[in-house]
Amino acid sequence: MDDEKPIAIGGDRRRATLGLLLLNANREVATSKLLEGLWGTEETPPTARKILQNAVRGLRVMFAEHARGDARPPALLTCSHGYQLQVDPEHVDMFRFHRQAQAGRAQLAAGRPAAAADTLREVLALWRGRALADLVETGHSWAELTALQNARLDVMEDYYEAELANGHHQAVLGELEAMVEAEPLRERACHQLMLALYRSGRQADSLAVYRLVRLRLAEEFGLEPGRELRLLQHAILVHDPSIAAPAAPARPVVPSRLGPEPEPEQRERPVRRMVQWVAPPNADDRSTVSAVLIRADFGAGRRLTDVGAALERTATTVREEVERLGGVVAGSTGSVALAVFRPTSPQEGGGEQIAERAVHAAMSLRRRICFDVPDGERPVLRVAVSTGEIPSRPGAVFLEPLPVNGALLADCESLLRFAEDSEIVVCGRTRALTGSTIRYGREGGLRPRWTVEGRCRDTFAPPEFFDREPELDVLSSLLERVRRRARPHLVLVLGAPGIGKSRLLTAFESRAEDAATVRLNSGVPVTTPHVAKLAEHRPLVVFVDDLHLADNAALRTIEELLELPEPMPLLVVAAARPELFRRRPGWGDGQRHASWMTLEPVTLDPPVEAPREHDLPRLCHAAG
Structure with missing residues (x-):
């Protein structure tokens, strides 16, 4: 520019030469680098050096013609290995950009976000579109151009950081959304967008950003998000107070002399925020909580839309099963969901029933997510259950939301790291609380862990029940299929006299605790309206014994x-x-949905003396 008037530089080679020299201003640029920048490594013509010399000569003439007496003109020098363009740094926006960006970062590091935001806003105002956009359009792509563009993105992130620290998350929300859409793999910008959305009351959208960046990283590079992004996701899930919006700086009030002072009710009222005041808990005010961390990974290489739909279905399944057993889904993002089970009545204060509900939910999820799915559609499912205590407020109602202790969630994450496909891993306390009703196995490896194997059998039941677990599991799976598909299904249990058919039906009837049950016999007539009424709100199981009679x-x-x-x-x-x-x-x-189950004789262990009551948990563990 000469007095704000554009200067005609010349052809593409001359403009490209000037652009590459400016990107390396006040430094020597080798001739070989200039030739490579102008033509590439394989397309250099035999007359390339002559063309470069003509471009340099034309630039020198242009500098001389537009030299101003009150300023030092640019000087294009010939060096031993190439050329050097000497310019006054004050006359090049690139130098001013780098210098002022450093000043803004220093203000931000010194805890002055308001001053940093003003400085960085001025720095970004130096940009008027993309650097050397005309050369980029003609196919020139240099490492210096990429570095300059990345430096601009870094300063934009610094500016958003300052504005978030000022409490101006609403002001930068639109710009952050545009930046993340253009640069979806910049984790710092994604972090800032998640924070701005969360502070704007859009928690679900914030977690959706995390889910999307995680899917893109996995699809393109096979990577997980960085530590900072994962910590923020955790903080959002548990509503960590440390990520709440800071108070925006108060604007100075300028008194008006043109009229009376406004009445108090006419003044601008502060925006109300939902604040939860928690009184300091007493040492005895503790509440037992079980956290369930569920992770369902769908294989890489699948289409993004397919993975998204599968994750949505899994999230719906998780919510249905958790809420059915009295839990709450504290958060769900991508392939990870967190469920919390807390007391629902004063009688659950001991923790046994809370932990049992959590483990039963995990077992039910494993059946639903991993059963009866097409080839290639089943995810790698891992579940961790951890139980601990958290402070509770005196007089708090049992249905009131409770926070998730950070140590509790960290224990879940640690357990999940060592879990294998379709495993449910529990902490030591969960196992101790549920050992009388849940059967566990102990796995070795880098970290020993307790894995759920199934429900603990009734120790005083006839011995046939000990060997009918596979059949009971099949019946439970078919009941789950009926629940999901709302379609009748017949299971015909066949076997010789005395083999245990009736006992199997009785055992399954006691296990189907979340379904309505009825027996078909001469004393209780079963009609279609009767069945429809029983199955109106939950699945119905109709038991028929001695069907051959x-x-x-x-x-x-x-x-x-x-x-x-x-x-x-x-x-x-x-x-x-x-x-x-x-x-x-x-x-x-003729029935389309029917299954046949033939019972085989079982080998019974020799009878043992009935165990004492306090030995039951130990024996249940040994059976696992």
Whole structure:
């Protein structure tokens, strides 16, 4: 520019030569580097040096023609290995940009965010579009240009940092969203956008940013987000007070002389913020809480939309199962979800029932997420359960939200790190609280861990129950399928007399605690309206024992139940001897949704003396 008037530089080679020399101003640039910058490594013509010399000569003439008497003109010197463009740093925006950016960073580091924001705003105002945009459009791409663009992005992040420290998250929110969309892998900008969204009351959108950047890092580089981003996600999930918005600096009030002072009710009122005051807890005011950390990883290489839809389905499943067992989903982002189980009544203060509900939820999630999915659709599922105590306020109601202790969540994350696919890993306290009802196995390795294997069997039950766990697990899985698909299903349990069919039905009836149950016999008539009413709010299991003795009317009733026109979560479990098919050959073959289970004889261990009550937990653990 000459007196704010543009100067015609010349052709592309001359402009590119000037641009590369300016990016390295006051430093010698080798001729080989200039040639490579102008033509690349493989396209240099034989006359390249002559063309470069002509461009340098034309630049020198231009500098001489537009020299001003009150300023030192640029000087283009010939050096031993190339050329050097000497300029006054005050006349080049690039030098001013770097110098003032350092001043703004120093103010920010000194704890003066307001001054830093003003300085950095002026620094960014020096930019009028992309640096050397005309050369970029013609295909020139130099390392110096990339470094300068990255320096601009760094200063933009410094500016947003200062404004967030000033409490101006709303003012920079739009700019941050635009920057993250243009530069989705800059984790610092993503961190700032998450913080601005959270402080603006958009917690779900904030966690969605984390989910998106995590998916992109995994898809493109196979990496996890950095520590700072993961810590912020954790803080958002637990509503850490340290990330709350600071108070914005008060604006000075200028008194007006043109009229009376406004009435107090006319003054601008401060914005109300939701503040939770917590009284200092007493030593005895503690509450037992179980945290469940769920991670479902879908394989890399799949389309982003497919992964997003699968994660949404998994999040819905997690919320349904956790809330069904009295828990709360404290946060869900990407492949990770955090659930919290806390007391729902004064009787749960001891913690056993809380921990049991948490482990049962984990087991139910494992069945739903890993059962009956198409090939390649099942995620790598890992679950960790940790139980601890947190302070509670005196007189607080049991349904009131409770914070998640940082140590508790850290324990969950540590357990999850060592879990393998489809494993549910629990801490020592969770195992101690649930050892009488849950069967555990101990795994070795880098860190020994307790893994959930199933429900603990009734020690005083007949010995056949000890060897029917596979059949019970199959029935539980089919009940879960019925719940999800709302479609009737028949399970026909076949076996010889005395093999344990009736006991299996009784055991499953006690296990189906979250479903309605009814037995089909002559004393309780089962009709379609009756069944529809029972299955209105939860799944229904109809048990039929000795089906081979049932009359034709009972068999027709079962067939009608399986062919109901309306969707219904109904599972029919019928036990029969093989004689059924001698009387009614092919019965049940026409049903689309039917399963056959044939019980085989079991080998029973020799009887042992009945254990004492205080030995039960130890024996249950040994059985695992």
